Amino acid sequence: RAKKSAAEKICFYDEAMDETIRTRTVLTAELQAALEKGQFELHYQVQTSVLTGEITGYEALLRWRHPQRGVILPSEFIPLAEESGFIGRLGEWVLRTACQEATTWKPPYKVSVNLSPVQFAYPDLSGLVAAVLRQTGLDPARLELELTESTIITDKARALAIVNQIKALGVTIALDDFGTGYSSLDTLRSFPFDRIKLDRSFMQDFESSPRVKAIVRAVLALGKSLEIPILAEGIETPGQLLLLGEEGCDHAQGFFLGRPATVFDIVDSGQIMRAASLDPSRRADLPH
Ligand code: C2E
Ligand code: MG
Ligand code: MG
């Protein structure tokens, strides 16, 4: 009796696994066609100065507008793109689209683009960045590339060389999701980051937990002494923003300041204006 039910459980488990694998396989196969059909789009989330509230830039966040499944978030398809090697082409599309888009913005805010660790493994990432900047005409100082510590741990010397090549172009580098994963002070010691993004998990108990507050305070002090601005991710309440101001945090990003949105919604909200030449034609054929 016990044996049978165990077998049933195993069988049930296998079916669930099967379904997951099937979904993953289908999605992986669909990635390439999705790029060709224009189903990927970038949403942009505002970043502001904590002290003045002024906008400093926007982070580009990838979305897949799937005809049957609706909008799929990056956590569902970026890993598939990384495993299948498709992240190379997809990442290039993200970089080119974000740079192209940013050239149309008034005022000329910065744009932040996320890089996958896998992109670092491909030859000549800095060459790609240089080519995209040349082709789009974006001022390199307006581009920030975000990387996480998982990018760095695989081959530290190689990652550092690539980071330095990219920085030589005039592009800035941010350390994303700081405080989670492989966080170590060694990373901060050896990499010339222009900005540190404190992971949003620290905002959850920021106001209520003295312990979390002490850690955030220490990170902010570290940023001050290293002269690296700190951006706090995941600001969801006015209280968090107020407290960050008191603690001397430089920049903030989060739902309270603005959710990721299409560039059309951002234009409609009056935060940015776009060069007229691009606006009407693209508005017509892009999904809203
Ligand atoms: P990330 O780079 O840390 O981006 C911030 C994520 O936090 C975004 O999720 C954003 O929607 C979310 N977020 C922002 N403010 C808040 C808030 O106040 N509360 C909460 N709960 N969440 C907030 P998203 O867009 O789902 O992206 C998840 C991750 O996927 C990103 O984390 C990034 O690592 C990756 N990603 C996104 N776009 C790209 C891309 O173009 N290329 C690569 N390689 N990775 C990307
Ligand atoms: Mg990011
Ligand atoms: Mg982040």
Ligand code: MG
């Ligand atoms: Mg994060």
